[in-house]
Amino acid sequence: MRELVHKVYLKYIPGGSNILELNAGTGVDAVFLAEQGYKIYATDISDVMINEIQEKVKKQKTKITIKAEALSFDEISRLPENNFDAVVSNFGGLNCINNFSKLSGDLAAKLKPNGLFIAVVMNKICPWEVFYYLLTLKFSEAFRRFNRNGIMAELNGEKVLTYYFSPGEFAESFAAHFDKVKMYALANQTPPPYLIGIYNRLKPLVKFWMKIDELTMSFFPFNRFGDHFIIVMKKK
DSSP, X not given: OHHHHHHHHHHHSOTTOEEEEESOTTSHHHHHHHHTTOEXXXXXXXXXXXXXXHHHXXXXXXXXXXXXXXXXXXXXXXXXXXXXXXXXXXXXXXXXXXXXXXXXXXXHHHEEEEEEEEEEEEBSOOHHHHHHHHHTTOHHXXXXXXXXXXXXXXXXXXXXXXXXBOHHHHHHHTTTTEEEEEEEEESSSSOOTTOXXXXXXXXXXXXXXHHHHHHHTTSTTGGGOSSEEEEEEEEO
């Protein structure tokens, strides 16, 4: 799925852009984007993750431009830099909070006019997950993502209070400062990666489903459902 996210980044963000990354994790996306010629300012709440990113930069054979700083979502306004061309957030980091009013304003303030915000968010409606848990008679798990108070879910190896959003709900949360440009689905036809048993037993089918996902990920109604969605927004 990460490759599809990278394709979306490259499609919308002009070459050489200055990018702010939220919840950068171990820096996989930061390094990839820097290798494409982007200037990256990577942020993450974890000092351990920031140190790992800095170590990766040191080990790169080619010179890449990545700044890294430990900041939470609430601390983005403290960044010393402004006028970013784009902000990116990958694979559900934003599902750790459920109020985006401050973040929306802070990101808009850090972006240039018409700057982009591209987020990869865990979707509230994941058909494969519902089907799998109903099939295995785990009825309480089948609709767990609809819990408005959030659930404890595993994220990067840790249990974190996690909230799920539909694409419409997420877009509305940022509507004061951003207009929606495009929506994509991830893992609509394909089982979510954590259902590893299905991957192992049905490898040929999974490859076929992945291809269908890639072909349909941008089209309604397929782009509204899946394990994650990618939303591209533009600063008003």
